[in-house]
Amino acid sequence: MLSAEAEVESLRDSxxxxxxxxxxxxTPLALTFQIRAPAAGIDGPFDALRQELVPKDYIPTIxxxxxxxxxxxxxxxxxxxxxVQVNLxxxxxTVLTIxxxxxxxxxxxxxxxxxxxxxxxxxxxxxxxxxxxxILGCHEMGHYLVAKRYHVRASxxxxxxxxxxxxxxxxxxxxxxxIPNRRALLDIGVSGPLVGFAIAIPVxxxxxxxxxxSAPVAATGVGEAIQPSILFSLLSLFFPLPSxxxxxxxxxxxxxxLFVTAINLLPxxxxxxxxVARALLGRRQFYISWAAVLILFGLSAFYPGxxxxxxxxxxxxxxxxxxxxxxxxxxxxxxxxxxxAVVILLVTFVPQPFVAVGNExxxxxxxxxxxxxxxxxxxTIALNSSRLLVFAVNNTGPARENVVVSVRPNNLDRFGFVIxxxxxxxxxxxxxxxxxxxxxxxxxxxxxxxxLEVTAPLTWGKPLPETVTFQVHAATPDGVATxxxxxxxxxxxx
Numbered sequence: 001m002l003s004a005e006a007e008v009e010s011l012r013d014s015x016x017x018x019x020x021x022x023x024x025x026x027t028p029l030a031l032t033f034q035i036r037a038p039a040a041g042i043d044g045p046f047d048a049l050r051q052e053l054v055p056k057d058y059i060p061t062i063x064x065x066x067x068x069x070x071x072x073x074x075x076x077x078x079x080x081x082x083x084v085q086v087n088l089x090x091x092x093x094t095v096l097t098i099x100x101x102x103x104x105x106x107x108x109x110x111x112x113x114x115x116x117x118x119x120x121x122x123x124x125x126x127x128x129x130x131x132x133x134x135i136l137g138c139h140e141m142g143h144y145l146v147a148k149r150y151h152v153r154a155s156x157x158x159x160x161x162x163x164x165x166x167x168x169x170x171x172x173x174x175x176x177x178x179i180p181n182r183r184a185l186l187d188i189g190v191s192g193p194l195v196g197f198a199i200a201i202p203v204x205x206x207x208x209x210x211x212x213x214s215a216p217v218a219a220t221g222v223g224e225a226i227q228p229s230i231l232f233s234l235l236s237l238f239f240p241l242p243s244x245x246x247x248x249x250x251x252x253x254x255x256x257x258l259f260v261t262a263i264n265l266l267p268x269x270x271x272x273x274x275x276v277a278r279a280l281l282g283r284r285q286f287y288i289s290w291a292a293v294l295i296l297f298g299l300s301a302f303y304p305g306x307x308x309x310x311x312x313x314x315x316x317x318x319x320x321x322x323x324x325x326x327x328x329x330x331x332x333x334x335x336x337x338x339x340x341a342v343v344i345l346l347v348t349f350v351p352q353p354f355v356a357v358g359n360e361x362x363x364x365x366x367x368x369x370x371x372x373x374x375x376x377x378x379x380t381i382a383l384n385s386s387r388l389l390v391f392a393v394n395n396t397g398p399a400r401e402n403v404v405v406s407v408r409p410n411n412l413d414r415f416g417f418v419i420x421x422x423x424x425x426x427x428x429x430x431x432x433x434x435x436x437x438x439x440x441x442x443x444x445x446x447x448x449x450x451x452l453e454v455t456a457p458l459t460w461g462k463p464l465p466e467t468v469t470f471q472v473h474a475a476t477p478d479g480v481a482t483x484x485x486x487x488x489x490x491x492x493x494x
Contacts, residue, residue, distance in 0.1 A: 011073050014052055015060075018045035019071065030072040037069050043181065043328050046071075050180050050324060051151055059178060061324045069327070087156045094159035094168050095133070102167025103129035106249040109165075109400075109443045111427030127210075128249040131203045132168070135257035139196030139264070140171045143272075146191040150184040152177045170260060181325040182279040186334050189275025190341050193261045197344055200257030204232065207251025208239045213428075226255055227355055229262065231347040246446065262348035265341055268292035269313045270320055273345060278320040279330060280338045289318045302352040361397035361481035363474045366447065368392060373486060379454070380491045383464075386455040388422070393474045393484065394447035401476050405450065406437040408471040416457025419470060423451040439477075456492060465493045 008024065008031060015021055015033045019042075023034035038045055046062050053060050053073065061072045100115075103124025108115040111123070140157035147154040153176040160169035179185045226247070228236065232255055247255075267277035268289045277285040296310035330338070365373040373391055381387045395401045407419045421438050424431055426448045431440075440448060452472065460466070468490050475483035 011053075011058070015049060015071055015073070017052075018049045030074045033071040033073070035069050035071055041328070042069070042325065043183075046325050047180055054177060059324070062327060064327050084156055087158055090159050090161070091157075094161045094171075095129075097161035097163075098129045098133060098167035099125055100167065101162070101164045102132065103127070103249070105164040105167070106252060110246060110249050110446075111429065112441060112443050112446055112448075113427065113429070114441075124249065127207075128253045129167070131250060131253040132166070132256055135196050135199050135203065135253070136168065136171045136260065138199055139192040139260070140173050142191040142195035143173050143188055146188050147173075147175065150180060150188065152179060152184065152188065166256060178321075179275075179323040181323050181328055182282075182330055183328070183334060185275050185323050186279035186330060186338060189272045189279065190337055193264050193272050193341065193344065196257060196264075197261045197348070200254050200261060201235070203257060204235055204251060204254025205238065207248045207254045208236055208241065210248040211246065211251050212239050212241055225355055226252070227350050227352055228255070229258055229348045229350045232258060234347075258348045259350060259353060262345055262350070263309070265345040265348075266292050266296075266313075267345075268296075269317055271313070273341070274320050276338050276341050278322070280335065282326065283322075286319050289313075289320065293318060299351050303354065305353075361399070361401065361476070363401070363403060363476070363481055363484040364394045364396050365472070365474065365484050365486040366392045366394050368449070376486060376488045379488060380465075380493060381454060381456045382493045383456050383460055384458045386453055387490075389452040389454060389488065390449065391452075391486065392447045392449050393442075395442035395444060397481060398444050400441060400443050401481060402439065403442050403448070403474060404437065404439045404477060405472065405474045407452070408473055409436075410468075410470050412468055412470050415460075417470075418453075418455040420453055421450060422453045425449040454488075454490065460492060460494075465491050467491050 008026065011031055012021060012024060012033065015035070019033070019035035019038065021033050021035055025032040025034070042062060046060070049060055049071070057076045057078050059074050059076050061074075063070050063072065099121065103126075104115050104120040105124070106128050107113065107124035108117075108120045111119070113120045136159070137157060144154050144156065155174040155176065157171045157173050159171045161167070162169040175188075179188065264271055265273035265276070267273040267285065273292075274285065274289060277288050281288060293310045293313050296306040296313070300307035300310070367373045368390065370392075376389055376391065379387060379389065393403065393405055395403065405421070407421075409417065409419055412419070420436055421433050423433060424438060424440060426440060426442070427446070438450075442448060470488050470490070472486040472488065473483065474485075475481070
C-alpha cells in the first residue's frame with residue numbers, strides 16, 4: 001500500500017509521461033495536474049494515459065477551466081463484475097419467450113393455425129423469432145465490438161423476455177468503463193442502431209414481398225393495426241400490395257426492428273441517441289434531452305406508451321454525463337455520421353405506432369377481392385350438372401373466433417339439389433371436406449376461402465328456366481358475434 005505522498009508521485013509520473021506537468025493541486029475529491037497541451041493535440045496522449053490508469057482503478061478526466069488545461073485523477077473502487085451466467089440465463093429464457101410468445105403467436109395470428117402446432121412454432125421461429133433476435137442481437141454486439149475497439153469494458157448483451165406479441169423487451173449492454181472522448185461516444189452510441197438498421201431493411205423488404213401473397217384483408221376490419229413509418233411506407237412502394245393486406249410476420253419483425261432503431265435514437269438521457277446528441281452538441285444536449293421527453297409526454301395523447309417511456313427516461317436521468325475528454329471536438333466525417341443518425345430517426349419514428357380500428361365481434365361474407373358480398377351473382381345451372389361457387393368469410397372482430405358456416409337449402413334438398421362444401425383455405429392451407437356445415441378457427445381480421453358445390457337434380461317438375469334461392473349462414477357457436485348471411489339465387493335451366 002503506497003503512502004499518500006508516494007501515490008501522488010506515482011500518479012504525477014504517469015501523467016508526466018504524456019503531458020508536461022507544471023503544477024499539482026490536491027483536493028478531497030481528486031488529484032489535479034496542471035498541464036500544457038502537446039503541439040500534436042491532447043487526444044492521443046490522454047487516451048494513452050487513460051489506458052494506463054483505468055486498470056489501476058484510477059479515472060482520469062481532462063477539462064479546460066479559465067484558460068488552463070487540467071487533468072483530474074480520481075480513485076475508483078474496484079468493480080466486481082458478474083460472470084456471463086446471468087446473460088446466458090436471460091438469453092435462454094428470451095429465446096423461449098420469443099419462440100412461443102413472439103414467433104408462434106404471430107404465425108398463428110397470420111395463418112389461423114393453433115399456436116402450439118409444429119407449423120406455428122417452426123414458421124414463427126423462421127419468419128419472426130430468428131430475424132428479430134438477429135436485429136436486436138447484432139444491434140447490441142455493434143455497441144460491444146466498438147466499445148472493445150476503444151478499450152472500454154462492456155458486458156455481453158442482456159436479453160429481456162416479455163409477453164406477446166413480441167416475446168421480448170429488447171436487449172442492452174452495460175458499459176463498465178467511462179467513455180474516453182466524444183469520438184468514442186459517437187461511435188459506440190451510433191454503431192448499434194446502424195447495424196440493426198442495416199439488418200432491418202432487408203428483413204422488411206423480404207417480409208413485404210411475402211405479404212403480397214397474403215389474402216386481402218378488408219380495410220374496415222377491426223382490431224389494432226401498426227402504423228408505418230416514412231421509411232416503411234417507402235419500402236412498401238416496391239411491392240404491389242393491396243390497399244389492405246395481411247402483414248407477413250417477417251414484415252412485422254422488420255417493422256419492429258425499424259421501430260426499435262427509432263426509439264434507441266431518441267436524443268434523450270443515455271439512450272443511443274442521447275450518446276449521439278451529447279457527442280454532437282456537448283452540454284447543450286441537456287436541453288435537447290428535455291425537449292425529447294416533453295415531446296414524448298405530448299405524444300402520449302395519441303399513444304399512452306410514450307408517457308411510460310418518457311417517465312422512465314426522466315427517472316433514469318435526463319442529463320448525459322460528459323466523456324473523460326470533453327475538450328476535443330468531432331471531425332467532419334463523424335459530424336456527418338451524427339447527421340445520418342438524425343435522418344434515420346426521422347424516417348423510422350412513428351408518433352402513433354398502433355391504432356385501434358374497432359372492437360365489435362362480427363363476421364362478413366366477401367368476394368375474392370375483399371368486397372362485401374350479400375348476394376352471390378350470376379349463378380345458372382342446368383339439370384344434372386354442378387356449379388362451384390367460391391367466396392370468403394371474414395372475421396372482422398378484434399380476436400380469434402370459432403366460425404360455423406352452414407347451408408340453408410330452403411327445401412331445395414327435397415327437390416333433389418345437393419349443396420355441399422368441398423374445401424376451405426385458411427392462410428394458404430387447403431382442407432378438403434364434403435358436408436353442408438363446416439367449422440374452423442379464424443384469427444382477428446382474417447378470412448377463409450370457401451368452395452361450395454351446387455348440384456342440380458336430374459329432373460324438374462316445373463317449366464324452366466326458374467330461379468330458386470338458398471342461403472349460406474356464418475355465425476359463432478356462442479352466438480355473440482354479429483352473424484353473416486349470403487343469398488344465392490340460382491337460375492335452373494334444362
